[in-house]
Amino acid sequence: MALLETRNLTAFYGDFQALFGVDIRVEEGETIAIIGANGAGKTTLMRSLSGVLKNVPDAITFEGQAIGDLPADAVMTRGIAMVPEGRKLFPSLSVEENLMIGSYGRQIKGAWSLDAVYKLFPVLQERRNNPGTALSGGQQQMVAIGRALMSNPRLLLCDEISLGLAPVVIKDIYAAIPRIKASGASMVIVEQDIGQALKVADRVYCMMEGRITLSGTPEALSREAIHDAYFGKVEAA
Amino acid sequence: MIWVNTIVQGILLGGLYALFAAGLSLVFGIMRLVNLAHGDLIVLGAYLILLLVTLLGLSPFVAVLVAAPAMFALGWALQRYMLNRVLGDDILPPLLVTFGLSIVLQNALLEGFSADSQRLPTAGLASASIELGAINVGVLPLMTLVTAVLVIVVLNQIFYRTRLGRAFRATSDDAVTASLMGIKPANIFAVATGIAMIIVTIAALYLGTRANFDPSVGPARLIYAFEAVIIGGLGSLWGTLLGGIIIGLAQTLGAAINPEWQILSGHIAFLLVLLVRPRGLFPRAVD
Ligand SMILES: Nc1ncnc2c1ncn2[C@@H]1O[C@H](COP(=O)(O)OP(=O)(O)O)[C@@H](O)[C@H]1O
Ligand SMILES: [Mg+2]
Numbered sequence: 001m002a003l004l005e006t007r008n009l010t011a012f013y014g015d016f017q018a019l020f021g022v023d024i025r026v027e028e029g030e031t032i033a034i035i036g037a038n039g040a041g042k043t044t045l046m047r048s049l050s051g052v053l054k055n056v057p058d059a060i061t062f063e064g065q066a067i068g069d070l071p072a073d074a075v076m077t078r079g080i081a082m083v084p085e086g087r088k089l090f091p092s093l094s095v096e097e098n099l100m101i102g103s104y105g106r107q108i109k110g111a112w113s114l115d116a117v118y119k120l121f122p123v124l125q126e127r128r129n130n131p132g133t134a135l136s137g138g139q140q141q142m143v144a145i146g147r148a149l150m151s152n153p154r155l156l157l158c159d160e161i162s163l164g165l166a167p168v169v170i171k172d173i174y175a176a177i178p179r180i181k182a183s184g185a186s187m188v189i190v191e192q193d194i195g196q197a198l199k200v201a202d203r204v205y206c207m208m209e210g211r212i213t214l215s216g217t218p219e220a221l222s223r224e225a226i227h228d229a230y231f232g233k234v235e236a237a
Numbered sequence: 238m239i240w241v242n243t244i245v246q247g248i249l250l251g252g253l254y255a256l257f258a259a260g261l262s263l264v265f266g267i268m269r270l271v272n273l274a275h276g277d278l279i280v281l282g283a284y285l286i287l288l289l290v291t292l293l294g295l296s297p298f299v300a301v302l303v304a305a306p307a308m309f310a311l312g313w314a315l316q317r318y319m320l321n322r323v324l325g326d327d328i329l330p331p332l333l334v335t336f337g338l339s340i341v342l343q344n345a346l347l348e349g350f351s352a353d354s355q356r357l358p359t360a361g362l363a364s365a366s367i368e369l370g371a372i373n374v375g376v377l378p379l380m381t382l383v384t385a386v387l388v389i390v391v392l393n394q395i396f397y398r399t400r401l402g403r404a405f406r407a408t409s410d411d412a413v414t415a416s417l418m419g420i421k422p423a424n425i426f427a428v429a430t431g432i433a434m435i436i437v438t439i440a441a442l443y444l445g446t447r448a449n450f451d452p453s454v455g456p457a458r459l460i461y462a463f464e465a466v467i468i469g470g471l472g473s474l475w476g477t478l479l480g481g482i483i484i485g486l487a488q489t490l491g492a493a494i495n496p497e498w499q500i501l502s503g504h505i506a507f508l509l510v511l512l513v514r515p516r517g518l519f520p521r522a523v524d
Contacts, residue, residue: 051416072416072417073419077419091410093407101404101407104404104419104420
């Protein structure tokens with residue numbers, strides 16, 4: 001049984017349909033990358049998985065149970081944590097408080113704790129008493145990842161994990177991924193940088209205009225296939 | 238010496254206004270909700286205490302302990318089942334609903350208790366005073382100010398030192414992201430209004446023991462509270478205390494010059510502060 005599975009997942013913003021029958025699957029322990037151009041529907045998919053956008057119950061199953069209609073707080077309690085696009089740290093909370101609130105709805109013992117997060121990202125410990133929003137973009141992303149890990153999630157969703165960050169920082173963040181994986185968490189990472197995505201992922205889904213246009217292991221996907229799935233097939237003249 | 242006395246009395250009066258305002262400030266700080274029925278809820282609290290005093294023969298200072306949990310429950314339900322439904326980007330619906338609630342409360346109290354003015358019995362405490370040097374300080378006003386400071390200390394502790402307080406601040410920053418942390422914003426708002434109603438009950442105790450009240454006095458308390466909150470800076474609890482003291486001082490000083498100027502002086506002080514600091518004395522950095 002897959003850890004998470006979507007079946008014919010759709011999403012609407014008013015009359016505008018943003019997802020058209022998306023089917024994805026995440027196996028226990030897998031790291032999945034979702035790639036696709038701006039506006040492809042990646043964020044909409046992540047918001048659906050995390051319960052921010054509601055669906056019919058059966059559209060999403062997690063550990064065998066239908067969760068498509070659960071609100072975000074109930075989804076989080078079951079073990080799906082999210083690193084939202086744009087990081088969304090709480091400006092009124094210090095770095096440490098931002099981390100602590102990550103386990104608000106799910107306080108279970110596991111690999112992750114304040115100490116473990118500080119060990120993963122030592123710079124955060126030095127800045128623990130700063131307001132979260134006083135940090136650099138890369139450090140904010142570390143807080144957002146640490147905050148999500150604090151609940152010891154079964155599944156970690158990361159929307160645009162490296163967007164807008166300096167290359168050295170991206171290296172630090174990607175260095176954390178194997179350690180998160182080793183802790184037993186499965187991951188879904190949205191990444192526009194195809195090269196990075198192919199490096200860390202066990203499997204890749206490519207999205208275009210609200211649909212999955214390609215999926216497979218990094219080894220199995222050719223550059224042409226990814227190009228076509230990403231930008232659409234250019235009709236032969 | 239008479240001026241020192243006037244200033245001391247003004248500061249003490251400010252304690253009462255800060256108590257009126259603290260609940261309003263808390264709710265506004267967390268959910269940007271202006272509760273126009275706040276003053277009437279204080280009056281409701283005073284009648285509830287009066288009821289307990291009359292029916293059970295309790296002292297008002299004991300009755301408040303019974304009334305407070307009931308008012309918490311009322312506030313919780315009010316937020317959960319009514320106000321949460323109208324909270325949103327548009328600020329008008331909550332204003333309309335709480336304005337309606339204010340009218341309903343006034344009329345219900347009028348129906349239930351008549352327009353006669355009432356007073357909570359204090360067994361002489363209301364007229365007791367202590368000598369501080371050459372100044373005579375009323376025991377009840379002194380208790381009011383001390384209570385106001387305590388209420389604000391406790392609220393600040395909750396806000397900045399507890400798990401619940403973190404959830405308050407996070408939800409206030411961004412309710413959607415807060416829900417990704419497992420927080421239920423609807424519940425957090427309900428708890429916040431419940432806590433505000435506990436403060437309302439404490440304010441009601443002093444409203445009712447210090448002066449007469451009747452079903453119509455709520456809106457005037459709302460105005461003082463509102464001015465205190467705005468002077469202090471929206472969302473700052475210590476600012477609210479200072480705002481209350483500024484109004485209290487202005488009223489007492491105005492009255493010392495001419496008794497007819499009491500109320501007006503408070504409003505003028507409010508306008509003057511706004512002229513100099515349009516966002517209040519301690520505005521929140523993030524809004
Ligand atoms: N809040 C919204 N209201 C209306 N349309 C939206 C909203 N958010 C996203 N969309 C639209 O949905 C589509 C998918 O957006 P999104 O999921 O953010 O894509 P991606 O994350 O892949 O860039 C886009 O066409 C976008 O304009
Ligand atoms: Mg996106």
